Amino acid sequence: MTDKFLGRLLDEASRPYRAAGRFGYHFARGKLGSDCIFRELLRRGIFPSAARFLDLGCGQAVFASWLLAARKLYEAGDWPADWPEPPRVLALRGYELMASDVARARAALADREPQVVIRQGDIRSTDFGRADVVTILDVLHYIDHAGQEDLLRRARAALPAGGLLVTRVGNAAAGLPFHVCDWLDRAVILARWRRRPVLWCRGLSDWVVLLARSGFEVETMPMSEGKPFANVMLIARANGA
Ligand SMILES: C[S@@+](CC[C@H](N)C(=O)[O-])C[C@H]1O[C@@H](n2cnc3c(N)ncnc32)[C@H](O)[C@@H]1O
Structure with missing residues (x-):
């Protein structure tokens, strides 16, 4: 029953990417259909009933x-x-560094503006404005350690007390499963950006301490289902509620 429903949800979420070309469409289907985090974010009821997302x-x-x-x-x-x-x-x-991704996002979601606005920008320096929920999915390790700290502090400043930050990171203390994902990430960087793949990873306890220092209370959940990775979702609630 739920499998059939997930198929319909996947069809509905991927369909807009037909306007973004073959790659964009198949990438959307592949990613949404194979990565457990999208299903789990809904199934676990993590988000408020209505929200401004960043x-x-x-x-x-x-x-x-x-x-x-x-x-x-x-x-x-x-x-x-x-x-x-x-x-x-x-x-x-949504903010994204790569012009090609922004172009596909805009092609797919053009008819949802101004509710959905996707901009090219470097999140190390973009003004975050205000939001109820900030998501940073598989991105933080692209940013150096000082930059991660600054970004999380600015994300906290964008949220009200009790606001939500959801991120997924690799647990660098997890041994082989972490290295499998790390090698894949590095291969993708080489292929896409043709630059030396430098990534800034941390062990899970380090991520939790960093988020706590940035003004969040943190809950962690493994989030690699079906893949030999050491990915963890961090649900971080802004202090002061
Ligand atoms: C693994 S992808 C995840 C994309 C998306 N969050 C998702 O879950 O489908 C990481 C993305 O972070 C983007 N990124 C890395 N550094 C960035 C930066 N400084 N500013 C904006 N985007 C950045 C990359 O270009 C890439 O699209």
């Missing part, structure tokens, strides 16, 4: 499309009885 390092914005598709199916009465209501996207701003 997606940092959004790639071609498949997360935005996933949220919009989820809400559309929910409103059409097509939703698993044991899943919580998906969030209403009041606004979603």
Whole structure:
């Protein structure tokens, strides 16, 4: 039952990428269909019922499309009885460094503007404005350690007390499963950016300490299902609620 529903959700979230070309469409389907984090974010009811989202390092914005598709199916009465209501996207701003990803995101989501706005920008220096939820999925390790600290402090400043930051990181203290993912990441950097692959990783306890120092209370959950990786989702709530 849920598998069939997930198929419909995947169809709905991928369809807009037909306007972004073959690569964009198949990438969206592959990513949304194979990465457990998208399903788990909905199934676990992590987000508030309505929110302004800020997606940092959004790639071609498949997360935005996933949220919009989820809400559309929910409103059409097509939703698993044991899943919580998906969030209403009041606004979603995504920032991404790579022009090609931004172009695919915009081609796919053009008709959702101004609710969804995707901009090319470097999240080490972009003004974050205000948001209720900040997502940084598989991005922090591209930024050096001082930059990570600065970015998380600015993300905290963009949120109200009780606001949510969701990130996924690799646990560099996890041994082989971490190295498998790390090698893959480095191969992707070489292929896409043709530069020496330098990444700034941390052990899980270090990530938790860093988030706590940046003004968050943190919960961690393994998030690599079906893959030999050491990925962990961090649900960080802004202090002061
Ligand atoms: C592994 S991809 C994840 C994309 C997206 N978050 C997702 O889950 O589909 C990492 C993304 O972070 C982007 N990125 C890395 N450093 C960045 C920076 N300084 N500013 C903006 N985006 C950045 C990369 O270009 C890449 O698209």
